[in-house]
Amino acid sequence: MSTYFSCPRAAACTLAIALAFLLGGCSRGEQTTLPTPALVHRGSRIVVPANSPLRQRLRVAPVMLHQAPHALDFPATVEADPAHMANVLPALTGRVVALKVDLGDHVERGQLLAVIDSxxxxxxxxxxxxxxxxxxxxxxxxxxxxxxxxxxxxxxxxxxxxxxxxxxxxxxxxxxxxxxxxxxxxxxxxxxxxPMDVRAPITGTITALSIAPGMFVNDPTASLMTIANIDKVWVTAQVSENDLGLVARGQAASASVPAYPGRLFRGTVASIGAVLDPDTGHDKLRIAVDNADHALKPNMYARASVAVPQPAQVFVPQSALLMNNDSTTVFVEVAPWVFERRTVELSYDEGHDARVLKGLKAADRVVVTGGVLLND
Incomplete structure (x- = not known):
C-alpha cells in the first residue's frame, strides 16, 4: 500500500521541479513587456504618454483673439429708391395721339414719351x-x-x-x-x-405704364407711367424688435438673391424706419446698393446681411467643441501633452469658428482635432 501512494507524490515533485526550471529559464531570457496605455488619468487631468498612438491623432493649436463683425441675416425685398422715381402726370386732359415708349424701356431725361391732343x-x-x-x-x-x-x-x-x-x-x-x-x-x-408733348422728368426705366394710343386722359392726377432710376436700389430688410439695438445707419451690409447664387451685392445701411409694423413687430431697414448693371430688379426676394461690430473675442474652430452632458467643453493643454477639460460659454457661430465669451483666454492652447478620443 505504501508503494501505491508514493508514486503520485513522486510525480508531483518531478512536475514542480520542471516548472521551476522553466520559469527560471524565462526569467534569464527575454523579459515580457506591458503595452503603453493610450492615456493616463491623473485626477482631472489627462496625460498622453510619449509612446501613445494618440499623439499622432491629436492636433493642438493656440486659440485666436481678434475683432470681427457678426453678420445678422434678415429677409428682404429689392425696392427702387423713392428719391429716384417719378410718376409722369398729364398737365392737362386730352386724347393720346402717340405713345413713344414701352414698358421696360430705358429713357433719358427730356426724352419724348407721349403726345396728347388737348x-x-x-x-x-x-x-x-x-x-x-x-x-x-x-x-x-x-x-x-x-x-x-x-x-x-x-x-x-x-x-x-x-x-x-x-x-x-x-x-x-x-x-x-x-x-x-x-x-x-x-x-x-x-x-x-x-400738341402736348409729355417728356421724361428723369433718366430711368419705365416700370409702370397705364396709357395707350387713342386713349382719352381725363384725370390729370392719374399717373400715365412711372419712371424709376435703378442704378442704385434699396434692399429693404424686415428687422425684428429684438435686433433693432444691434443695427445702425452706416453699417456695412450685403444682399443676395436667388437669381444670382454666390453673388453678394454690397452696400451700407441707409435708413431705419421710425415706426414698427403693428402686425409683425418688425421695422424696415433699408440698405443702399449700387446696381449699375441692373441685375437687381424691384420686388425681387433677397436675404440681407448686416455686419454688426463686436469687441475682440476668442475664436476656436468648431472641431474643438465637445458636448459634455448639457455643457460645451474643450480640452486645454495645461502642460506638454497634459490636457484638462474646460467648460466654455459661446457667443455666435461664425462659419468654421465659434466666438467664446468665457472659459478661454488668448494664451490657451486647445485640442482642435481628435478631442473626442480624450473623452471618458
Missing amino acids: SDLAQAYADVDKARDALNLAKKTLDRARGVEQAGGAAVKDLEVAQSSHMQAQAEYRRARARLAALGGNADAKADSR
Whole structure:
C-alpha cells in the first residue's frame, strides 16, 4: 500500500521541479513587456504618454483673439429708391395721339414719351396769342402817345394811360407764356403744330405704364407711367424688435438673391424706419446698393446681411467643441501633452469658428482635432 501512494507524490515533485526550471529559464531570457496605455488619468487631468498612438491623432493649436463683425441675416425685398422715381402726370386732359415708349424701356431725361391732343392746351396757346397781340397794340399806342406828346398835342395823362396799358399787356403776356411753358407747350411753335408733348422728368426705366394710343386722359392726377432710376436700389430688410439695438445707419451690409447664387451685392445701411409694423413687430431697414448693371430688379426676394461690430473675442474652430452632458467643453493643454477639460460659454457661430465669451483666454492652447478620443 505504501508503494501505491508514493508514486503520485513522486510525480508531483518531478512536475514542480520542471516548472521551476522553466520559469527560471524565462526569467534569464527575454523579459515580457506591458503595452503603453493610450492615456493616463491623473485626477482631472489627462496625460498622453510619449509612446501613445494618440499623439499622432491629436492636433493642438493656440486659440485666436481678434475683432470681427457678426453678420445678422434678415429677409428682404429689392425696392427702387423713392428719391429716384417719378410718376409722369398729364398737365392737362386730352386724347393720346402717340405713345413713344414701352414698358421696360430705358429713357433719358427730356426724352419724348407721349403726345396728347388737348383742348385745354389749345386754349393756353390762344391765351398767349391774344396776350401777344394786346402787347403789340399797347406798344403802338404808347409810341403814338409819345409822338403826340413830343409835338405838344397831347395831355400828360394820355401818355400815362398808354404807359400803364403797355405795362399791363407785358405782364399778361409773361403770365400766358409762363402758364403755357408749365403745361409743356412752346410759345414759339407754329399754329398747326401745337400738341402736348409729355417728356421724361428723369433718366430711368419705365416700370409702370397705364396709357395707350387713342386713349382719352381725363384725370390729370392719374399717373400715365412711372419712371424709376435703378442704378442704385434699396434692399429693404424686415428687422425684428429684438435686433433693432444691434443695427445702425452706416453699417456695412450685403444682399443676395436667388437669381444670382454666390453673388453678394454690397452696400451700407441707409435708413431705419421710425415706426414698427403693428402686425409683425418688425421695422424696415433699408440698405443702399449700387446696381449699375441692373441685375437687381424691384420686388425681387433677397436675404440681407448686416455686419454688426463686436469687441475682440476668442475664436476656436468648431472641431474643438465637445458636448459634455448639457455643457460645451474643450480640452486645454495645461502642460506638454497634459490636457484638462474646460467648460466654455459661446457667443455666435461664425462659419468654421465659434466666438467664446468665457472659459478661454488668448494664451490657451486647445485640442482642435481628435478631442473626442480624450473623452471618458
